[in-house]
Amino acid sequence: MNRPPAQLAGAPLREDLLQIARMIPAQARVLDVGCGDGRLLDHLMREKQVDGRGIELSQAGVNACVAQGLSVVQGDADKDLVDYPSDSFDFVILSQTLQATRRPRSVLLEMLRIGRFAVVSFPNFGHWRVRQHLLLRGRMPVTALLSQAWYKTPNIHLCTIRDFLLLCDKLDIAVEKSLALDEAGRAAPLGGYLRVANLLSVQALFLLRKGPDFTPTPA
């Protein structure tokens, strides 16, 4: 009746999750939104002794997390972030989920209301392979990171790195750190050549904080 909890300890962490983990200091209060099977939370709790919580949409994911002893609730980034008090976490993480939310702008604002910092990663729709699919084949892109056909994909709000930075600017969200990941999973700081990075990065990762005029409910 009592199966031992799933063992994630020691399982290799996805490159983008490893990069996120590097941004989190020890003992931070962390909320992982869309935490999946709890891989990142588990890693952060073991390696960084964080006070970690998670939100996950899928029932199977939540059950796997709680059965491992992680504090995770079933919930939805779009609907449930409003329940959390302001400034109740140091870091709010949203990895590879922003593009699947219904209102990414509100989600971003909520994350920075709840946390001192937000960590966001997403697939870059400006990558040359994506552009090639549209330009040469005239078809919706299907790539390693965007693996589903247009009629099946949960990704309904895709954006490019440039799009994302423009939105941050508009919402007075300051970019503290930015990383670009190439096809081999190699991470590099997103330097001055935004045009190049937007073409060559399959995904991007940002550490964000509130700008001086940030307000969680802009006009």
Place this chain on the structure above:
Amino acid sequence: MHTPMAAGEAALVAGHGHGFVLALPENEPFALDSGSALLGVKIAYQTYGRLNAERSNAVLVCHALTGDQFVASHNPLTGRPAWWDLMVGPGLTLDTDQYYVICANVLGGCMGTTGPQEVNPASGKPYGLDFPVITVADMVRLQCRLVDHLGIDKLFCVIGGSMGGMQVLQWAASYPERVFAAAPIATAARHSAQNIAFHEVGRQAIMADPDWRQGDYQAHGTRPAAGLAVARMAAHITYLSETALHRKFGRSLQNRQTFSFGFGADFQVESYLRHQGSSFVDRFDANSYLYITRAMDYFDLAAEYDGVLAKAFRGIETRFCVISFTSDWLYPTAENRAIVKALNAASANVSFVEIESDHGHDAFLLDEPEMFRTLAGFLGAAAARRGLRRP
């Protein structure tokens, strides 16, 4: 296991088959939310496993409306398996090799704890309707006296389903520093209008039975068995789900090929409900049913906190695990989620799982592997944090 008590303090008395019974000092009034007080209060309880030297491994199980203190193994009074024998026992999720499990009959109950069928010391006769109306908070305050008596400062966990879950929430709100972990299951922070309505049907059925005698049936030597059975039948439907009823019975007839064109139990589902009703009256007191359902109806945890449930949990360090079941229409997921929302708003440490099951509200009592797996993970992590050794 029990420390000897000095004169004038609460004492252990013979329990007449009800297990252990703790009697509060006879001259000490036990104050109730209603403003009245009870004298000579007793609380009947069971314990399983051993309290460790640090007194840190105690788990309090809170039972539901018609439950009792016999949570594990078998019930010595009915001879049937205990109500949570799938959850509590050696090697099970609430492992009695690791934890010291306590379960007490609630105040107002009929299994040895003071309730309406017990003798009123003021009159020398059974209380009947002279018993004061009690609340879930009163039940919890009495359990707290028991926990004090057992010499336990901080419970490792308080766990329970349905009305048991209400007690878990009340424990966390009233004594947050004494609850390390809390698992409210298939429950609500307040009783819904629909649930109050179902309870009212049950109470009216009991009170419409002429043998109820205005609650004074013990003096008249009668029992409102028909009324209590109907109350149980109506309630029992709310514990199941349409899918479960259909799977179990469909429209199958009971021991017959055709309709009787009468009002006997033609259908299996009727026969089943009649059996549920008649076997219930053998083990439960009708007035207890009135008082305990009333306590549940009055339960609204937020009411004490300006109507804001999150305020009940402000600053709490207790770790919570809330569980609901998809087919539970008595305490639906939305009610359990409201608890989770409030805990999140209070920045509490909370896990929440909705388990897929067609067993309805009763799922929490049944073999639901996902529930056991979830709780094992939750308790395991909490035990590690509390520094409890595995057996």
